[in-house]
Amino acid sequence: MTTRTVFITGASSGIGAASARLFAERGWNVAATMRSPEKPTGLDASDKVALLRLDVTDPTSIREAVAAAIGRFGSVDVVVNNAGFAAVGPFEASTADQVQRQFATNVFGLMDVTRAWLPHFRGRKAGVFVNIASVGGRVAFPLYSLYHSTKWAVEGFTESLQYELAPLGIRVKIIEPGPIKTDFYDRSALPVSSPGLTAYDDYVARVTPRMTGAGHSGASAESVARVIHRAATDGSRKLRYTANSAAVLAVRRLLPDALFSAVVRRIFGG
Ligand SMILES: NC(=O)c1ccc[n+]([C@@H]2O[C@H](COP(=O)([O-])OP(=O)(O)OC[C@H]3O[C@@H](n4cnc5c(N)ncnc54)[C@H](OP(=O)(O)O)[C@@H]3O)[C@@H](O)[C@H]2O)c1
Structure with a gap:
């Protein structure tokens, strides 16, 4: 069997780096892409791992x-759209530039990377996008x-895309x-x-440690990498995959809006 190849964005740290390591361990070629490949990341370039800017x-x-990636490995089977970050704070304090950066x-x-790979996947009549x-x-x-x-935009984008890409042999996956x-x-x-905007200070001081604390006691990046690998290789049309999120999503499905919001307020001190 020919060696399969995965292309990953945001592979310098966290989930992207863990995914690059896992796919490499499992014998894949890995195009590990990142903003600054010259910086040390713990990922070493090799004949099977390319560090690309x-x-x-x-x-x-x-x-x-x-x-x-195509020049190096010939073809790519899976694209993991992983790069991302969070702008955190009250909406009123944000600038249009911050909103733009968040969406950019x-x-x-994510859309631009997807569009760039579509001709390749169409040519092969195969390919999987795994969108984080x-x-x-x-x-x-x-x-x-x-x-x-x-x-929420990534969810809607990816869910819709599955229909037009299925007849072309291309599958899409959402990791949550x-x-x-x-x-x-x-x-x-x-x-x-925003300096001078103090109306939210008490709220931010109350809520932020709880939100950050949830992250600091969260699951490992490696556990998400295993879910990404499963989504990339299970051959199914399954769209959504949880990763340390099944319980929250089950509660969300069960509770009406008002009750779910009350639970969130209770947990985060809103
Ligand atoms: N951690 C969580 O609790 C959590 C939960 C749900 C979803 N996610 C999602 O998982 C994905 C990975 O996040 P993570 O948790 O692994 O956090 P992370 O360790 O901060 O990794 C984020 C990665 O995205 C890269 N990145 C940011 N902006 C980029 C850009 N413009 N172009 C290319 N790469 C860029 C970062 O590169 P640099 O090293 O150059 O900054 C870094 O490699 C994100 O999409 C995030 O929204 C995370």
Whole structure:
């Protein structure tokens, strides 16, 4: 059997890095793409692992990384759209530029990477896109309004795409991680606040430690990588995969809106 190849965005840390390691361990070729491949990440380049530069907000870098992956490995079987971050804070404190940056990475970047791979997948009449959404693409928590709106967008985008791509032999998958212990809650987060806007201070002080605490005690990036690998290889048309999120999603399904919101308020101190 020929060696399969996966192309991963945001492979410098967290879920992307864990996925790159897992696919490599399982014998795949890995195009591990990241904004700064020159920085140490714990991932070593080898004959089966290419470290490629890709900023999902930079169309030239997308084009070059796609060409480099095809040049290096011949073809690609699976694209993992993983790159993403959260802007965190009250919506009123955000700027239009912050909203733009949030969508540029989590939504428009994901769409641009997907579009760049479609001709290749169509030519092969096969391919799998694994899009990393979030439990936050199905439910919403306090102070993450910008982030949630991007992940809800990824959910709708991916769910719709499955129909037009199925006749072409291309499948799409949505991964919905719950809290996962990565740089997401610290290094990667974009704090949203506005000097002089104090009306939200008490609320932010009450809620933020609980939200961050949930992340710090979350599941491992490796556990999500295993779900991504399963989604990439199970050969099914299954669309959504949970990862440390099944319980929350079950509760969300069972409770009416008002009751679910009351639970969120109770947990996060809203
Ligand atoms: N951690 C969680 O609790 C959680 C839960 C649900 C969903 N997710 C999703 O899982 C994905 C991975 O996050 P993570 O938890 O692994 O956090 P992470 O460790 O912060 O990883 C985020 C990755 O995205 C990359 N990235 C950010 N902006 C980028 C851009 N413009 N172009 C290319 N790469 C970019 C980062 O690169 P740099 O190293 O250059 O910053 C980093 O490699 C994200 O889509 C996130 O929304 C996370």
